[in-house]
Amino acid sequence: MLTTIIYRSHLCDNVPFKALEGMVAAANLTNQRASVTGILLFNGTHFFQLLEGPEENVNAIYARICQDRRHYNVVEILYDYAPARRFGKAGMELIDLREHEREAVLQTVLDKGTTRYQLTYNDRALQFFRTFVEAKEKQNYYEIPPADSWEFIADGQAVNLPADYTPIAADCSFAFQPIIDPLAQEITSLEALIRTPTGDLPAHYFAHLPDGELYAADLRSKKVAFAMAHALGLQDNVLSVNLLPMTLVQIPGAVRYLLDEIEANGLVPEQIVVEFTENEVISRVDEFKGAVKELKAAGISVTIDHFGAGFAGLFLLTQFQPDRIKINRELIKDVHKSGPRQAIVHAIIQCCASLEIQISAVGVEKPEEWMWLESAGIALFQGNLFAPPCLNGIPAVAWPEKKTPL
Numbered sequence: 373m374l375t376t377i378i379y380r381s382h383l384c385d386n387v388p389f390k391a392l393e394g395m396v397a398a399a400n401l402t403n404q405r406a407s408v409t410g411i412l413l414f415n416g417t418h419f420f421q422l423l424e425g426p427e428e429n430v431n432a433i434y435a436r437i438c439q440d441r442r443h444y445n446v447v448e449i450l451y452d453y454a455p456a457r458r459f460g461k462a463g464m465e466l467i468d469l470r471e472h473e474r475e476a477v478l479q480t481v482l483d484k485g486t487t488r489y490q491l492t493y494n495d496r497a498l499q500f501f502r503t504f505v506e507a508k509e510k511q512n513y514y515e516i517p518p519a520d521s522w523e524f525i526a527d528g529q530a531v532n533l534p535a536d537y538t539p540i541a542a543d544c545s546f547a548f549q550p551i552i553d554p555l556a557q558e559i560t561s562l563e564a565l566i567r568t569p570t571g572d573l574p575a576h577y578f579a580h581l582p583d584g585e586l587y588a589a590d591l592r593s594k595k596v597a598f599a600m601a602h603a604l605g606l607q608d609n610v611l612s613v614n615l616l617p618m619t620l621v622q623i624p625g626a627v628r629y630l631l632d633e634i635e636a637n638g639l640v641p642e643q644i645v646v647e648f649t650e651n652e653v654i655s656r657v658d659e660f661k662g663a664v665k666e667l668k669a670a671g672i673s674v675t676i677d678h679f680g681a682g683f684a685g686l687f688l689l690t691q692f693q694p695d696r697i698k699i700n701r702e703l704i705k706d707v708h709k710s711g712p713r714q715a716i717v718h719a720i721i722q723c724c725a726s727l728e729i730q731i732s733a734v735g736v737e738k739p740e741e742w743m744w745l746e747s748a749g750i751a752l753f754q755g756n757l758f759a760p761p762c763l764n765g766i767p768a769v770a771w772p773e774k775k776t777p778l
């Protein structure tokens with residue numbers, strides 16, 4: 373299958389431009405042997421390259437390019453298929469933008485085109501060339517430093533339940549995970565994640581409930597979450613709990629129950645956030661909107677969880693606007709390497725900025741993911757990079773500290 377990859381990257385500061393000549397010559401041979409076309413643009417700082425050829429070969433060459441230590445921040449911006457080659461000649465060609473007029477560069481690229489129609493009719497690949505040559509997206513090229521330029525230092529502030537804590541008779545327990553502002557070194561809230569009494573994950577807990585008990589159990593479990601949060605010394609911090617949207621719709625008096633348990637545990641509604649998963653909300657929006665009304669009227673905030681994971685995330689915001697959204701790991705994972713993920717996250721950020729909806733990113737595991745998201749304007753994070761969930765307790769947080777260069 374004929375495949376095209378386009379990526380961009382940043383030349384390492386310690387690599388002299390002259391070294392590129394040798395690199396291009398070597399790549400020319402490799403590409404010829406693999407029947408791959410490479411068109412490389414360089415603007416003095418960034419590379420932009422199109423690779424076109426048989427899928428396996430293109431993938432293999434791209435995998436090697438990603439490992440190359442002479443450049444960094446490699447971002448894949450297009451992965452596509454085509455009926456015929458855009459550029460016939462296998463090999464590798466470098467166009468140094470500093471030596472050409474903008475218009476001339478695009479014409480040069482067009483001149484290399486071999487199929488009659490491919491490059492003329494709004495071809496995405498050609499549009500990417502144009503955007504790069506005109507530097508239209510440059511403000512979105514975040515130059516994140518290497519992962520090891522940060523150290524993550526645990527603060528030793530873990531909290532466990534006091535020895536005299538008597539658990540409420542319950543079939544569930546909770547793990548707590550902080551949502552933090554890493555640069556301000558501040559915990560902004562704690563999320564209570566349901567567990568079985570022995571610490572098994574939510575899917576396990578829900579799978580073992582008697583038939584028809586799902587929503588009632590989901591609601592009752594919140595009593596345990598509030599009691600534990602109180603015993604852990606939550607005080608005036610914010611506590612997030614998860615609920616199935618239908619729990620509020622199906623169980624009569626559900627919001628009243630929550631309010632009573634919040635009060636019974638010395639908490640106030642204003643410090644409670646309820647998180648609903650996006651795709652569960654979308655299927656019954658109208659009923660759900662009624663439940664949200666009740667929560668909001670009582671002072672409880674609403675978050676849409678797993679935002680962007682479903683099929684209609686942005687559309688959902690036309691139906692009602694939550695106080696916060698959480699972008700899920702599916703979009704966060706390797707965001708620093710993926711043009712499409714970056715574009716979607718940018719769109720979510722822009723949309724939420726216009727609507728004054730606060731955003732957090734969940735499931736952050738890598739320093740690069742965090743750095744990219746900070747650069748894009750997200751300030752709140754939850755993830756194993758900083759603190760994994762802690763059963764029956766609040767974990768220590770590993771705060772990022774910039775390493776001082778030796």
Ligand code: C2E
Binds near residue numbers: 574649
């Ligand atoms: P969620 O609300 O998105 O919760 C965050 C999930 O991401 C948690 O999984 C957490 O352990 C996981 N996570 C956090 N940081 C990382 C990371 O760096 N990497 C990875 N791979 N995962 C990370 P968990 O605890 O298994 O919960 C899964 C889901 O179960 C939750 O997703 C939530 O939707 C649901 N859930 C949890 N507690 C309750 C509850 O009381 N009621 C209801 N209805 N659903 C709940």
Ligand code: MN
Binds near residue numbers: 563613614647677
């Ligand atoms: Mn959640």
Ligand code: MN
Binds near residue numbers: 678700
């Ligand atoms: Mn999740």
